[in-house]
Amino acid sequence: MTGRPGVLDRLARSRFRSSFHLDAADAAYAREHGRDTIARHARDLLAGRVGPAEPRNDGRQTPYHGHPVFTAQHATATCCRGCIAKWHGIPRGCALSPAELDRLTGLVMAWLDQDLARDLAARRERVARRDARAAQDAPQGVRMDGQTARQDEQAARR
Numbered sequence: 001m002t003g004r005p006g007v008l009d010r011l012a013r014s015r016f017r018s019s020f021h022l023d024a025a026d027a028a029y030a031r032e033h034g035r036d037t038i039a040r041h042a043r044d045l046l047a048g049r050v051g052p053a054e055p056r057n058d059g060r061q062t063p064y065h066g067h068p069v070f071t072a073q074h075a076t077a078t079c080c081r082g083c084i085a086k087w088h089g090i091p092r093g094c095a096l097s098p099a100e101l102d103r104l105t106g107l108v109m110a111w112l113d114q115d116l117a118r119d120l121a122a123r124r125e126r127v128a129r130r131d132a133r134a135a136q137d138a139p140q141g142v143r144m145d146g147q148t149a150r151q152d153e154q155a156a157r158r
């Protein structure tokens with residue numbers, strides 16, 4: 001169940017599709033529930049919302065936030081049957097087959113893996129920057145609370 005090679009690359013070259021990223025709440029939700037559960041949700045959400053021959057509210061059925069799979073659907077063009085037809089070559093007007101649902105689920109999960117890795121790297125970067133600042137503020141590396149160290153310095157100058 002991995003995305004078709006090449007599709008993620010094509011999506012990454014689309015300015016619109018590549019503008020989507022998990023927000024903090026949806027990333028946390030994905031981590032809390034684990035990959036197997038999210039994959040099950042993905043299969044169920046795709047089957048329910050874009051699986052039927054004529055999905056309800058087609059074109060407007062996928063929110064942008066509220067579940068990590070929703071964001072992933074916009075990023076992977078699996079949000080509605082129009083996008084699925086255009087990007088994945090599956091014609092509208094007939095129900096998605098189990099194999100097609102598997103393929104699109106695999107793609108959603110591949111994107112989620114990628115974006116969760118990006119989210120983790122960004123968070124590590126932020127922590128590293130904070131540590132570097134704290135180390136700079138601490139004279140001789142003794143004081144690690146930069147704020148207090150600065151205040152002591154100011155007090156000493158008075």
Ligand SMILES: [Zn+2]
Pocket residue numbers: 059077078079080081082083084
């Ligand atoms: Zn769409």
